[in-house]
Amino acid sequence: MITIQGKGVSSGVGIGPLYFYHRAKTTITRYQVEDVDAEWHRFKGAQTAAIEQLGELAEKARAEAGDEAAMLFETHQMMAEDLDYEEAIEGLIKENKSNAEAAVTDVAVQFAQMFESMDDSYMQARAADVKDVSRRILSILNGTVEGGIASEVPVLLAADDLAPSETVQLDKTKILGFITAGGSGSSHTAILARTMGIPAIVGVGDALKPEYEGRQVIIDGATGNVVIDPDDMTRDRLLKKREEQLRLQRLLESLKGQPNITKDGKSIRIYCNIGSPEDVHAVQVNDGGGIGLFRSEFLYLNCDDYPTEDQQFEAYKQVLSDMEDKEVIIRTCDIGADKQIGYFNLPKEDNPAMGMRALRISLTRPDFFRTQLRALFRASAFGKLGIMFPMVTSVWEVREAKKLCEEVKRELKAEGIPYSEDVQIGIMIETPAAAIMSDRLAKEVDFFSCGTNDLTQYTLACDRQNNDLGRFYDPHHPAVLRLLQMVVENAHKNGIWVGICGELGADLTLTETFLAIGIDELSVSPRAVLPLRNAVRMTDTRESSARILDALNNEYQAT
Structure with a gap:
């Protein structure tokens, strides 16, 4: 059992596997590929996954904000499967033997510059679309996921800290609690945790090691205590505390409708x-x-x-x-x-x-x-x-x-x-x-x-x-x-x-x-x-x- 002390900023007890937030890579490694057909299929797999993601986002946007909001993602879907865009990437992979990441990056720059040079304002706006679509495909190729959580089950999310733009994109259904190396009680991570009603701990510094990922963890957002691989006694004590908190929450439910x-x-x-x-x-x-x-x-x-x-x-x-x-x-x-x-x-x-x-x-x-x-x-x-x-x-x-x-x-x-x-x-x-x-x-x-x-x-x-x-x-x-x-x-x-x-x-x-x-x-x-x-x-x-x-x-x- 490993115990780490941080600062609790959102109360509650959370239990689950530890997962480190994954950011998209900002640098592209360039190399020559030997098997160009395999590399082309790798791109096609990422392209298909991106189109599926965009379709899901379009439906979510339509349900939450109407057809106008959904159109952005539908436009991006069309861009992702545009034949000229696809053929340009295929040419770089099969003729120049570029790896998929390099090919997508170069075509994105080429197409964005082409759109930006046009006189029509609508076509100029497509430069942002091709950049965004390309970033999404690159994220999939790099093994990162939009929203930073590539897990099938909910997790306790660990990060150095999260920027506002990152918290906006998080898949909230996958988060059981937050643990951050930095931050404060008024950081955006803390505010998000309190809005979601889940436990959060900040200021653990470098105590969370990458090798802890996937291990069972319990956090207490009231005390700032992080316990990795808890023993039975610690686990039982914190689970009883969580049950008491849930009981009190049920009592508070009776106040609904009261002045x-x-x-x-x-x-x-x-x-x-x-x-x-x-x-x-x-x-x-x-x-x-x-x-x-x-x-x-x-x-x-x-x-x-x-x-x-x-x-x-x-x-x-x-x-x-x-x-x-x-x-x-x-x-x-x-x-x-x-x-x-x-x-x-x-x-x-x-x-x-x-x-x-x-x-x-x-x-x-x-x-x-x-x-x-x-x-x-x-x-x-x-x-x-x-x-x-x-x-x-x-x-x-x-x-x-x-x-x-x-x-x-x-x-x-x-x-x-x-x-x-x-x-x-x-x-x-x-x-x-x-x-x-x-x-x-x-x-x-x-x-x-x-x-x-x-x-x-x-x-x-x-x-x-x-x-x-x-x-x-x-x-x-x-x-x-x-x-x-x-x-x-x-x-x-x-x-x-x-x-x-x-x-x-x-x-x-x-x-x-x-x-x-x-x-x-x-x-x-x-x-x-x-x-x-x-x-x-x-x-x-x-x-x-x-x-x-x-x-x-x-x-x-x-x-």
């Missing part, structure tokens, strides 16, 4: 954070009151080029329609910092968390921003929509974003395209500047939503992705809580509501504090809804409000 009201009658809205239309089901199953944060950047992370207005519209429309009359707040694209996308061609920055990201990109690329806003306002005709701008620091940024909203609405009206006039406009409070300026910002918008992950990072000057900072990154720090209190006071003075959509919203040790300072809404991962509702219903703010407010205003000490 989020404290013992003394104070009410709070409990909404959910999601990253894709697929997550709406989890919101409904866990009785979320609405969606307080829809991270729209998943659309961009899951594409090889900018998603079109129609692609975005279909995704937003689906979420709003599925949520019926419940509120859905969609954050405009929050790319940059730790969420990098190649086709955005962002400049390399020494400190990307402080650089070109989120609303800054949208305001400096108005055509890109306008496309998203058009899709959002078109979707507003199908539900109760709120639009939220991330990474605000100044009043002028909000006014410029609102000006673009009004321009888009005028365009849609002129085109006879329906939209709702009741769309709420809000901003993320995730910088100290926004918190300090919240009295003025509140006059510009309908609501605030506090992103506590970044607010903590910028307030404490601590990189939230750096696990080595440990207790220095403290979301309970008095400075963070006092900023939240200031934001709530300024919001309410100006007649707008304020919520929290960062991970801190699910911290049950702070539920009383949030109720005491007057937070109106907490948006959390779907699995956190019922535990949070239970905490709210067990709280009596008559006993705690005065004490908490006095501590915040006077002698509060971080714990």
Whole structure:
């Protein structure tokens, strides 16, 4: 039995085989082949597998987002079996004796350059298609699988860490839990784990050895304990703990349909954070009151080029329609910092968390921003929509974003395209500047939503992705809580509501504090809804409000 200690970031006990995340190879080995017919058949096998994958993705996209979304994968299917593309690869293999990987790579470059040189914009867009299809075939030839998990059974997934673009593509049905060498409690891996309601442990360093792959492992997401080849006593103890957790979850199920009201009658809205239309089901199953944060950047992370207005519209429309009359707040694209996308061609920055990201990109690329806003306002005709701008620091940024909203609405009206006039406009409070300026910002918008992950990072000057900072990154720090209190006071003075959509919203040790300072809404991962509702219903703010407010205003000490 081998025991490894990490940091638990999503509670629960997971048991299963250990599997290391496999990334597609970025370098192509070139060599001359002797048996060209065998090499050609190797390519044909990979081509067939790619076409089958694309067909499955098309059907999944059609079910989740409509025919428009499915067309992308159907176009890629046609590209994969295009006769000119296939014959060019066959020529390199059979005449030049190139290995399949080299042949696919060279033909992809040749065809992409050909498409890019054409005058027709539609044909120019096919360059991205041929690159994507070729990458898929190369991944199969290299033995890697789209989504990184080539296993027939669910696994405990181990990785150094996972980028947002990688978490988007994971086959969620194959994951029993996460273990990462790096990362932190606010990393995307941790957030994904909490959304899925599965255990996760970060910060194990180099303790996980490649030779452990396939061995039986139990992880405890509460304690950060990883046990490889557990003995019978350890196995029984952790399985009993898992059973107790499942029993408590069944008890929480009885809270479905119950109001989020404290013992003394104070009410709070409990909404959910999601990253894709697929997550709406989890919101409904866990009785979320609405969606307080829809991270729209998943659309961009899951594409090889900018998603079109129609692609975005279909995704937003689906979420709003599925949520019926419940509120859905969609954050405009929050790319940059730790969420990098190649086709955005962002400049390399020494400190990307402080650089070109989120609303800054949208305001400096108005055509890109306008496309998203058009899709959002078109979707507003199908539900109760709120639009939220991330990474605000100044009043002028909000006014410029609102000006673009009004321009888009005028365009849609002129085109006879329906939209709702009741769309709420809000901003993320995730910088100290926004918190300090919240009295003025509140006059510009309908609501605030506090992103506590970044607010903590910028307030404490601590990189939230750096696990080595440990207790220095403290979301309970008095400075963070006092900023939240200031934001709530300024919001309410100006007649707008304020919520929290960062991970801190699910911290049950702070539920009383949030109720005491007057937070109106907490948006959390779907699995956190019922535990949070239970905490709210067990709280009596008559006993705690005065004490908490006095501590915040006077002698509060971080714990």
